[in-house]
Amino acid sequence: MPSSQVIVVIAYRAQPNKGPAARAALAGIIASVLAKEPDCLGIELLEDPVDPNRLLLWERWTSQAAYTGPHMQTAHLQAFIARAPQFLAGPPEISFWDGLDDFRR
16 A cells, blocks of 8 residues: 655766765755755665766655645755756656555564
């Protein structure tokens, strides 16, 4: 049975030699989201151990609507999106997942 929250997986690729800038920008937006958006239940930033230009956010939200609606309109996220071409190779791949309560530990 699906849980009452949604998992959002966001895959980024940093431009060559821009991995540190991308990680710093992502750390900043993560801090803002966690501080200002109660519908966000947690975020993890992951890095590919073979290719440090591949970054992944694993986020928990109260609903997909909370992520695609109010979150996408916040000033802090819009500012991040405007700066992203300076360090990211293109737009992220975003996917939505339902957790299965039967397999949660």
